Amino acid sequence: MKNSQVTIKDIAKELGISSSTVSRALKNHPNVSPETKKAVTDLAEKYNYQPNSIALSLRRSKSNTIGVIIPEIVHFFFSTVISGIEDIAYSAGYSVIVSQSNESYDREVIDTFALSKNRVDGILISMSRETTKYDHFETIHKRGLPIVFFDRVCDAINCSKVVVDDFDGAYQVTRHLIQQGFKRIAHLAGPENLILSKHRMDGYKKALKEHSLEFDESIIIRGRAADNETLAKQLTTQLLNSANPPDAMFAINDRAALGVMKAVKEKGLKIPQDFAIAGFSNWEFTAMTDPAITTVDQPGFKMGQEAAKLLIREIEAEKDEVIEPEIKILKTDLIIRGSSVAV
Amino acid sequence: MKNSQVTIKDIAKELGISSSTVSRALKNHPNVSPETKKAVTDLAEKYNYQPNSIALSLRRSKSNTIGVIIPEIVHFFFSTVISGIEDIAYSAGYSVIVSQSNESYDREVIDTFALSKNRVDGILISMSRETTKYDHFETIHKRGLPIVFFDRVCDAINCSKVVVDDFDGAYQVTRHLIQQGFKRIAHLAGPENLILSKHRMDGYKKALKEHSLEFDESIIIRGRAADNETLAKQLTTQLLNSANPPDAMFAINDRAALGVMKAVKEKGLKIPQDFAIAGFSNWEFTAMTDPAITTVDQPGFKMGQEAAKLLIREIEAEKDEVIEPEIKILKTDLIIRGSSVAV
DNA sequence: ACCGTCACCGCAAACGTTTGCGGAATATCA
DNA sequence: TGATATTCCGCAAACGTTTGCGGTGACGGT
Incomplete structure (x- = not known):
């Protein structure tokens, strides 16, 4: 149990010089004689001297730590983003501390202030689904703490943001479905308070319009089905049993798409011959289902990288x-798989 | 840009008292008069005083931060573990900083020392697949930094560990396959340097022996197929085309099981009638495939919680x-699904 | 008038590091 | 020899907080 690490003071004492000189010697300051430098660096090496980063943080009033708040860690997309964040952060000399809101507004507020109290140098946030008030962001942002939003961004705060081109992604995937010959394409929409839901809906509408298909509210599934596979399945079944059922579905995300797929299979329809399905996000499992699900790849890793870059800047x-403030919009990538086109 | 937070000194100056008194007043020390206390707390509230956690860390020489090293973040099991770690850590007043080794030994070494340099109070580790030397653990452990291993543990270091009962899990799932009437059960094994591979293999063997089935090396897949779906598929196909093919497969993990499933489907065999499949870990997607994959649930969240508890203790x-040092062995849970039994 | 007790408060050191400034010793020049 | 420049180094403050110790003043008891 050699408890304490060796400090500058220890080295100074052993050499009979002052800590200032040791400090300067270690950073190769010109005002130190070569002999002293050598003595210091030798001893530092011998004792494996490691600068105390906490003392440094206090001195510089900078913790070299950035905080991340995401809805959940156990989530393919978000964990990919974290990976990207760490990639940039580590090579820039920052540590990353992650906390999850679990999609709860209250928890998000707590996390925000906890990070601020922990003296992080900046915060990266993707909002919880519940969040509709932004005072907590406002407060810390006014205090001068840099914030960058990603994916689930907040328009009310004037800061940098990184998003995916939801509009274009949705447009492209819908157009793809149309080009495959599907005529009556339903849409399972996302929570209304997230802007990305609106953007994807708009992209969907644009594709319809461009191909002279009319928008039909009766084949739009709204509400909480977006992140509830079971509900998505139920509502899809309902739609399939209606008088004028759709022949394809663009779901706002892959989890919902899976619910849709289960409903379609249960109904006895063949995918994609009788019914096509497309999701959004390119979650890991979409390549593993049978048939694999057509989806829109969101560059999560890159999003994390860009967000971290903006923050560190x-x-x-x-x-x-x-x-x-800078708004970065990342291009999506249409991933065509068996659920929308015969292989 | 109100840059600087208010400090104890500021409050002291404004009230014309010393910082010591302010400090004591804030923590309700008896040696402070009620009036002074009130004046201090009022002002602290007014200015929204937040103790500077960095100064505190320096004073107490304790950062209240724990470091976590995992092979990858974008991984269902590990992200679940992190979730459990954070659960305990946050409620005990610790921040969590996560770094990933990306299954690289070199990176693991770097991460280990980086965390130590960052003055974390303790480290939670799950080793990379490559790791066969343990000097880096040894070094920081000798320095007195608490370490707790989880899942991919290191026998060479005498410290607390949390693992899953791999032996029993493998035993149970193999027994289940036998009870379903399968006679020739293959096994796709894991990397040899991970103890869990051995444990699962042993559980598999025990079940065979108990039911008087002989162990047959020719239907064991070894090597790198464990985390390579494509390779798993190839080797399974090879096995299926052999003279005496198996009628079931217990794969060391779910990703490998998926590769197996693809091979079996491609071969035109019906699952589970002609061929049964079981995996290990209960990754998210196993419930989503068609048929869903029988697997062994590893309590990742709980593992994170236990590991964090041991470390904080x-x-x-x-x-x-x-x-x-304490070794915690967590029970697994057999999850029976369509890939091994007709629904 | 002296002493002891008590309540309240401040001084200063400590955690480990950096840095402006001044000072001592040596070297350079007239 | 005396003045000045150069080289090297230490002092002390600063970052914000905690805490042992000592100090002050009021008060009651003898």
Whole structure:
């Protein structure tokens, strides 16, 4: 149990010089004689000196840590984003501390202030599904703490954001379904308070319009089905049993698409011959179902990278330097699989 | 940009008292008059005083942060474990900083020392697949930094560990296959340097022996197929085309099981009538395939919780107190699904 | 008038590091 | 020899907090 690490003071004492000199010697400051430098570095190496990062943080009033708040960690997309964040953060010398809101507004507020109290240098956030008030963001942002939103962004705060081109992704996947010959394409929509739901809906509408298909509210599934596979299945079954059922479905995300698929299979329809399905996000499992699900790939890793870059840029800006908020829109990638086209 | 947070000194200055008194007033120390206390707490509230956790860390030489090293974040099981770790850590007042080794030994070493340099109070580790040398663990452990291993544990280090009862899980799932009437059960084994591979193999063997089935090396798939779906599929196809093919497969994990499933489907065999499949870990997607895959649930969340508890217990032990390393073995849960039994 | 007790508060050191400033010793020059 | 420049180093403050110890003043008891 050699408890304490060796410090600058220890080295100074052993060499009979002051800590200032040791500090300077270690960073190769010109005002230190070569002999002293050598003595210091030798001893530092011998004792395996590691600068105390906490003392450094206090001195510089900078923790070199960034906080991340996401709805959930156990989630293919978000964990991919974290991976991207860490990639950039680590190579820039930052640690990453992650906390999850579990899609709860209250928890998100707690997490936000906890990170602020922990003196992180900046925060990356993807909002919870419940969040409709933004005071907690406002508060810490006004305090001068850099914030960057990603994916589930907040329009009310004037800061940098990274999103995926939801509109275009939805447009492309819907167009694909139309090009495959499907005529009556339903849409399972997302929660109304997330902008991405609106964007995807708009992309869907644009594709319909462009191909002279009319938008029909009766084949739109709204509400909480987006993240509830069972509900998605139920509502799809209902739709399939209706008078004028759809022949394809674009679901707002892959989990919902899976619910749709189960409903369609249960009904005895063949995929994609009788009914085509497309999701959104390219979650891992979409390649594993039978048939595999057509979807839209969101560059999660890249999103994490970009968000981290924007944040660090802001953190490391000079005091008087004014950083204009930047909105990064990442292109999506249409992944065509068996659920929408015969292989 | 109100840059600086208010400090104890600021409050002290404004009230014309010393920082010591403010500090004591804030923690309700008896040696402070009620009036002073009130004045201090009022002002603290007014300015929304937040203790500077970095200064605290320096003072107490304790960062209240724990480090986690896992092979990858984008992984259902490991992200579940993290979730469990955070659950315990946050309620005990610790932050969690996560880093991933990406299954690389070199990266694991770097991460280990980076965490140590960042002055975490303890480390939770699940080893990379590559790791066969343990000097980096040894070094920091000798330095007195508490370590707890989980899942992929290291026998060479004498510290607390949390594992799943791999032996029993494998035994149960194999027995289940036997009870369903399958006679020639193959096994896709894991990397040899991970103890869990051996344990699962042993559980498999025990079930065979108990039912008087002989162990046949020719239907064991070894090598790198465990985390390579494509390879798993190839080798399974090879096995299916052999002279005396198996009628069931217990795969060391779910990803491999999926490869097996694809091979079996491609061969035109019916699952489970002609061929049964079982995996291990209960990854999310196993419930989503068609048919759903029988597997063994590993309590990832609970594992995270237990590991965090053990670590924090060690961190918060008194200096002279001797903490005996503890090995926690968590029970698994057999999840029977369509791939091994007709519904 | 002296002493002891008590309640309340401040001083200063400590955690480990950085850095502006000044000072001592040596070297350079007139 | 005396003045000045150069080289190297230490002092002390600062980051924000905690805490042992000592100090002050009021009060009651003898």
